[in-house]
Amino acid sequence: MLKGTIKMELTRIHPAVYILYYFIMIVLAFILRDPYFLLSFLILILVLISLQGISSELKQIMKLFLPLSILIIIINPLIQKKGVHRIYLMKNFFITYEAIAFGILTSLALLIVILIFSSYNKSVTYQEMLYIFSKKLPIISMIIVMSLRFIPLINSRVGEVKKLNHLKANGIETKLDNNNQDKLEEFDTNISDTKFLKKINSSKKFQSIIKEAKIIGKIMGITVSWSLEESMFTAKSMKARGYKSYKRTSYLSYDISLTDIIFLVLIFITVSIIVLGIIQGYGLTDIYPSLDFALSDLPLNIYYFAFIIFLLPLIYLEIRERMLWH
Amino acid sequence: MALIEFDNYSFSYLNSAKKERNKTLENINLNINFGDFVLLCGPSGCGKTTLLTNLKKELMPNGASEGYIRYNGTEISKLDDSISACEIGYLFQNPDSQIVTDTVIQEIAFPLENIGLPTEEIRNRISEIVAFFGINNILHKNVNELSGGQKQLINLCSLLVLRPKVLLLDEPMSQLDPIASYEFLSIVRRLNEEFSITIIMSEHKADRIFPFIDYAVFLKEGKIIYNNNSHDICNDVINDKIFVNYLPSVTKIYNELSEKYGKYTNTPLSIRQGRKYLNTIHDELIKINKDTEKNNCSDDSDVHLTTKKYNTKKKSIKDILPFSKDNDTLIRMEGVYFAYEKKNLILKNIDFKLNKGEFISLIGGNGAGKSTFLQVLVGVLKPIKGKVKYIKNLKIAYVHQNPMIHFSKDTIKEEFLESILNSGYYGSNEFNEKTYNTLLKLEKEKFIESDILNNLKFKNINYSFKELIDFFDIANLIDNHPYDCSGGEQQKIIMIKVLLQNTDVLILDEPTKGLDPISNKNMAEILNTLIDQGMTILMTSHDLDFVAENCKRCLMLFDKNIQIDDNPKLIFEENNFYTTFVNRMVKDYIPQAVTLDDVKSFWDLE
Numbered sequence: 033m034l035k036g037t038i039k040m041e042l043t044r045i046h047p048a049v050y051i052l053y054y055f056i057m058i059v060l061a062f063i064l065r066d067p068y069f070l071l072s073f074l075i076l077i078l079v080l081i082s083l084q085g086i087s088s089e090l091k092q093i094m095k096l097f098l099p100l101s102i103l104i105i106i107i108n109p110l111i112q113k114k115g116v117h118r119i120y121l122m123k124n125f126f127i128t129y130e131a132i133a134f135g136i137l138t139s140l141a142l143l144i145v146i147l148i149f150s151s152y153n154k155s156v157t158y159q160e161m162l163y164i165f166s167k168k169l170p171i172i173s174m175i176i177v178m179s180l181r182f183i184p185l186i187n188s189r190v191g192e193v194k195k196l197n198h199l200k201a202n203g204i205e206t207k208l209d210n211n212n213q214d215k216l217e218e219f220d221t222n223i224s225d226t227k228f229l230k231k232i233n234s235s236k237k238f239q240s241i242i243k244e245a246k247i248i249g250k251i252m253g254i255t256v257s258w259s260l261e262e263s264m265f266t267a268k269s270m271k272a273r274g275y276k277s278y279k280r281t282s283y284l285s286y287d288i289s290l291t292d293i294i295f296l297v298l299i300f301i302t303v304s305i306i307v308l309g310i311i312q313g314y315g316l317t318d319i320y321p322s323l324d325f326a327l328s329d330l331p332l333n334i335y336y337f338a339f340i341i342f343l344l345p346l347i348y349l350e351i352r353e354r355m356l357w358h
Numbered sequence: 359m360a361l362i363e364f365d366n367y368s369f370s371y372l373n374s375a376k377k378e379r380n381k382t383l384e385n386i387n388l389n390i391n392f393g394d395f396v397l398l399c400g401p402s403g404c405g406k407t408t409l410l411t412n413l414k415k416e417l418m419p420n421g422a423s424e425g426y427i428r429y430n431g432t433e434i435s436k437l438d439d440s441i442s443a444c445e446i447g448y449l450f451q452n453p454d455s456q457i458v459t460d461t462v463i464q465e466i467a468f469p470l471e472n473i474g475l476p477t478e479e480i481r482n483r484i485s486e487i488v489a490f491f492g493i494n495n496i497l498h499k500n501v502n503e504l505s506g507g508q509k510q511l512i513n514l515c516s517l518l519v520l521r522p523k524v525l526l527l528d529e530p531m532s533q534l535d536p537i538a539s540y541e542f543l544s545i546v547r548r549l550n551e552e553f554s555i556t557i558i559m560s561e562h563k564a565d566r567i568f569p570f571i572d573y574a575v576f577l578k579e580g581k582i583i584y585n586n587n588s589h590d591i592c593n594d595v596i597n598d599k600i601f602v603n604y605l606p607s608v609t610k611i612y613n614e615l616s617e618k619y620g621k622y623t624n625t626p627l628s629i630r631q632g633r634k635y636l637n638t639i640h641d642e643l644i645k646i647n648k649d650t651e652k653n654n655c656s657d658d659s660d661v662h663l664t665t666k667k668y669n670t671k672k673k674s675i676k677d678i679l680p681f682s683k684d685n686d687t688l689i690r691m692e693g694v695y696f697a698y699e700k701k702n703l704i705l706k707n708i709d710f711k712l713n714k715g716e717f718i719s720l721i722g723g724n725g726a727g728k729s730t731f732l733q734v735l736v737g738v739l740k741p742i743k744g745k746v747k748y749i750k751n752l753k754i755a756y757v758h759q760n761p762m763i764h765f766s767k768d769t770i771k772e773e774f775l776e777s778i779l780n781s782g783y784y785g786s787n788e789f790n791e792k793t794y795n796t797l798l799k800l801e802k803e804k805f806i807e808s809d810i811l812n813n814l815k816f817k818n819i820n821y822s823f824k825e826l827i828d829f830f831d832i833a834n835l836i837d838n839h840p841y842d843c844s845g846g847e848q849q850k851i852i853m854i855k856v857l858l859q860n861t862d863v864l865i866l867d868e869p870t871k872g873l874d875p876i877s878n879k880n881m882a883e884i885l886n887t888l889i890d891q892g893m894t895i896l897m898t899s900h901d902l903d904f905v906a907e908n909c910k911r912c913l914m915l916f917d918k919n920i921q922i923d924d925n926p927k928l929i930f931e932e933n934n935f936y937t938t939f940v941n942r943m944v945k946d947y948i949p950q951a952v953t954l955d956d957v958k959s960f961w962d963l964e
Binding site for chain 1: 414416417439440443444447448450452454455456457458459460461463464467468469470471472473474475476477478480481484500501502513516517520733738739756758760762763764765766841
């Protein structure tokens with residue numbers, strides 16, 4: 033299990049159901065363009081995520097996303113001149129009310145999608161994903177598992193090799209002066225003495241870049257040959273344990289439970305109502321050419337409530353999980 | 359009928375580079391019965407691994423073979439895929455490189471998924487193995503979080519779920535520390551005793567294995583030289599210069615004693631049996647002891663008076679003051695603290711002086727921070743608090759636990775040339791890039807004989823280049839790729855590189871790891887020669903015998919600090935558990951004997 037993943041322990045939902053559910057959520061986030069729908073979507077997804085626990089990755093993404101969304105909100109009105117309601121900032125320069133609204137709604141939808149993905153990572157472990165894929169794509173799922181092992185391994189190897197490269201001549205020789213450890217970082221470069229290279233050599237910046245590139249090249253070279261050497265044994269050990277002699281099976285098994293069926297039925301009913309609503313235009317506010325939206329237009333209809341119910345089950349399960357534990 | 363039969367089996371690798379075909383295995387005749395525990399011994403390159411891989415259809419190397427190997431009456435190459443995969447398990451040396459997936463449970467399930475078992479059966483078998491080994495708590499862990507011993511255990515589990523009849527273990531403990539290897543060994547023994555799994559294991563450190571095995575096979579240059587049960591083989595090899603090194607220390611002592619005092623019914627292999635033997639000649643040993651005590655009375659009292667120097671106690675004011683200068687001191691650590699993570703100190707307030715010409719070893723349990731200590735000392739890791747000071751113009755060489763990562767060139771020749779070029783010790787008249795390129799093109803013999811190289815003078819050693827190559831005995835490897843060399847050879851090559859660079863201090867991280875006894879002896883000889891010529895060496899080791907025989911100063915790391923800093927003989931003499939096998943054996947008679955040579959001189963067994 034990946035670090036930091038706090039999964040529901042007391043309720044098990046089949047990964048396929050999860051995948052379906054999150055997939056519909058993402059589709060809805062792209063289709064819906066109604067401020068009320070999107071706002072309630074955002075609030076409920078935030079509640080779900082706060083129940084599931086905010087990961088450090090999400091914080092990182094948010095740091096990137098917030099300036100980006102502000103940029104969308106600013107740039108869209110500057111470029112997009114469609115729309116009826118014009119707001120003149122200067123004599124000949126105007127932006128439209130519709131473009132601002134479009135920018136806000138788009139960045140809202142993007143935010144929701146990001147949050148859905150983050151929540152998805154919390155709900156479905158990669159092993160459950162593998163279970164879904166391993167039946168159809170056994171080789172690809174094997175490659176994923178192997179790379180999950182290999183990437184951290186190669187990372188730690190790079191670390192070891194890097195350590196040596198802090199020393200001169202790959203650790204074989206370290207020249208140290210009294211209290212002057214900075215000299216450790218100095219490397220010899222053996223660049224042949226053509227005129228062009230001499231010129232480059234004279235420039236300190238270039239020199240340091242070349243040094244850096246050489247060092248990185250060397251580190252990568254050593255790491256790759258080390259890893260390839262070790263990979264030979266990995267391959268042998270796979271072969272020795274009967275890899276490829278039969279059709280692979282999986283040790284993971286997930287049974288469809290009653291919860292899954294109830295969940296599926298709920299998804300089916302609510303989604304069909306929402307789709308009906310979308311066909312009639314509920315949840316899709318027309319922005320261009322003219323946005324006629326008033327705050328008082330509360331969408332108090334069956335479609336909106338179906339949408340809210342569609343978003344509630346995971347929140348309910350998470351809350352119940354807490355209640356059961358305490 | 360024997361389970362595995364070698365019938366006049368020979369094997370040679372197909373080597374395109376070399377036309378001449380050396381037989382890697384020659385006329386092997388061997389019968390292994392169901393439930394046997396067989397130990398394969400021999401110097402590295404003698405064909406142990408080739409013999410083991412030839413027993414496993416999937417791993418059979420490319421080459422020409424004569425004769426037959428039969429498993430249960432069928433030839434290995436004609437075995438059914440499923441039988442070969444399931445019934446014959448193969449474990450490699452390096453625990454890390456065998457692991458394919460990222461979690462423990464996935465790794466154990468891997469072979470079962472391969473042979474296409476249904477999910478229920480897979481879970482059944484995993485649960486069984488988990489219960490047997492008690493690895494419930496690490497089942498869902500990521501493999502990166504495990505120790506080397508745990509990793510090797512997981513690898514073993516991953517073979518056992520297939521319910522093998524034969525386990526082929528290729529030096530499975532060479533990368534493990536002594537505690538982990540002892541645990542591993544006891545599990546292997548349990549599998550042999552309780553499930554009658556046939557085990558064929560190759561290993562260098564035989565001290566602990568010998569009491570368990572049914573018989574040992576000693577290989578040399580692809581031929582079986584000795585093949586006998588564990589007790590008798592000790593008598594067989596008594597006059598063999600190579601294989602006598604493979605015997606347990608207990609047996610070595612017994613062999614010396616038995617010449618003088620007569621034989622025991624069975625050759626003792628474990629310390630328990632050895633002590634029983636000593637008991638039979640108890641009176642005579644006491645008598646010698648008294649005689650020697652009379653003769654060396656003055657000496658003995660000296661030994662007993664010098665108690666261990668506990669590093670924490672013995673500190674004069676002169677040592678503490680920072681301005682006190684010692685001309686012999688090359689490196690000084692002053693109050694060094696180090697940690698990888700916050701509030702998790704690895705080293706705490708370490709004061710240490712490395713003096714010129716010393717041969718120091720660093721011992722301590724697994725995870726005591728030995729490697730960290732070395733890396734802080736050479737400056738790879740920066741201490742959080744405290745200073746590491748170096749004398750002016752000091753050149754230090756640091757050799758990593760895995761020597762492989764020091765190499766970046768295609769041939770050993772080029773590695774040497776690079777070292778000379780980088781040393782900065784020779785003027786451009788003596789050695790420059792042109793000479794580098796011309797020398798690189800030379801053939802093996804001409805390269806070694808070349809005047810340019812042989813005219814170079816080295817700072818810390820009196821050999822010329824050719825003498826150096828001969829001394830290290832690697833002349834025939836010089837055109838090879840460094841990766842093609844064995845661990846011991848790689849260590850040697852690095853040491854030559856070090857000498858070519860004219861470094862003053864050599865810092866080695868476990869140079870004795872995975873070496874066979876002969877290479878071990880070689881290494882000791884090389885290091886001692888270097889010390890004699892003025893080199894300073896600091897090394898870590900788990901091999902207490904090596905430390906006791908060679909080093910003059912020994913640091914023991916414990917609880918983040920240097921616990922003891924003294925002569926290793928004095929340390930082991932007073933230890934009861936953390937000491938050499940020889941010392942444990944003869945402790946009641948001569949507590950000050952730590953090595954075999956000590957015993958010989960005390961009991962007059964030359």
